[in-house]
Amino acid sequence: MSQLRTVQVLGGGAGSSARVSSLAAGLVARGVQVTVCAPAGSGRAHGLPATGARFVAVPRRSDPAAVAALRTACTGADIVHAHGLHAAVRAGLALSGQGIPLVVTWHTRAHAEGARGRLLRLLERRAARAAAVVLGTSWELVDRARRRGARDARLALAAIPTGRFRGTPDDGKTRAELGAVGRPLLVSVAQHGHDTLLDAARRWDALDPVPLLAVVGEGPRAGAVRRRIAAEGLPAVLAGGSDGIGDLLAAADIAVLSGRGEGGSLLAQEALRLGVPLVAARADGLPELAGDAAEFVPYGDAGALAGAVVRLLDDPGRRERLAESGRAKAASWPTEDEAIAHVLSVYDELAQPLTAGRA
Known part of the structure; x- marks a missing residue:
């Protein structure tokens, strides 16, 4: 079977960026080809060059030019994994019509009221419905994704990247x-x-x-x-x-x-x-x-x-x-190895029909 190819899409949030750095390093170590798409400068800030992943600077905007840049970066991927709500919406737009499975991780819940709250709910519905699988870092987020129309919402195994600690x-x-x-x-x-x-x-x-x-x-x-x-x-x-x-x-x-x-x-x-x-x-x-x-x-x-x-x-x-x-x-929390293995099992489940055709 050919090498699994993934694209990780970030919105630039500190918490999700740290976790994606850990995920990217673990996937590369397991022989997965990883491209990380994130706003310019965020890759170096969160140690992405050291993971062995390819980094592509993509604006965090959702205008046609930014979506087109992300679409180009995702071409040929087996799995695209978006981290956070806005990254998920952009990835959903970029993948429209390509037939590439989208995994979305909701690391945290955004909050807004009034008109901004209504827009937020609309974005949540778009993100949830565009994803083949939504992974929530808490049952609250899993339930929220299901209410927003997710076809498949599951609890993520979330671990703290140990590299964030700088010794004593x-x-x-x-x-x-x-x-x-x-x-x-x-x-x-x-x-x-x-x-x-x-x-x-x-x-x-x-x-x-x-x-x-x-x-x-x-x-x-x-x-x-x-x-x-x-x-x-x-x-x-x-x-x-x-x-x-x-x-x-x-x-x-x-x-x-x-x-x-x-x-x-x-x-x-x-x-x-x-x-x-x-x-x-x-x-x-x-x-x-x-x-x-x-x-x-x-x-x-x-x-x-x-x-x-x-x-x-x-x-x-x-x-x-x-x-x-x-x-x-x-x-008692999952180790980094366990969290990475869990994500990889989701990728394998979604990509199996695609990679079997290229075997």
Whole structure:
């Protein structure tokens, strides 16, 4: 049988890009020919050149020129695998009429209301119905794909790419650089719903010592966080992009998630793996991910979020129990090898009729 040829399509999100780097390396090691299509610059940022995959820069837009470029890159593939909603919509357009099976992974759920919410639901339907198989990283996402008309929706075996950890960082140096010496360090990410996080930070300002909140993120949402921190003098700092999130978490006392969307599951997974106590809103399948290894509060409730963090800061024993539970939970997750083997089994199932014809 000839070599299986796959194209991985990314939208540029940090969490999905890290997982695709791991997937691409694993597939190449198993003899699969891999092409990764992503926005220019994202390949180097997430280590794609080191995977052995071919990288093709494709705009993240859905205009005719961008779709045509993606269509050209996918020509001759046995399987196209799109990661994220917008990548899935573009891939569906590019593959129209080509007869190439499309696999879509929903790593996280997008959130919007009003007119944007209606557009989001339309995009979800298009992505779900264009796919031969939708893989969701939580049962919540699997059920959502089924409601949107997916022919075949399954739970993905999701593992954290171990390459995201940089060994043992200098915790003292990290804390000193952030200005967190002699005070608790809290780490979060800029997400939809970040106002709840900053409302909670305003309440922590009354503590002694005052915790420092380090927020990881880039782009417009991070810009909004930065402006509010400056305008209100909040005890918080922006801490750059997601590439250094492992180092920050290794130095943190507590990880905090108030929002929804890209970046949340990545921070939660890495926090549990590193044994960092986690306080999170009940959103995006996080209760399913963490179980009793985290403290959960209602989404949008700044008082509950602030209170949960304060109680943990005052209870070292509870923090240690959460740390132990987090490490135990993470140890039960699939390995990278298992996650890659699962994806490859889906590819083989879909591509078998195609590759048999070329044998």
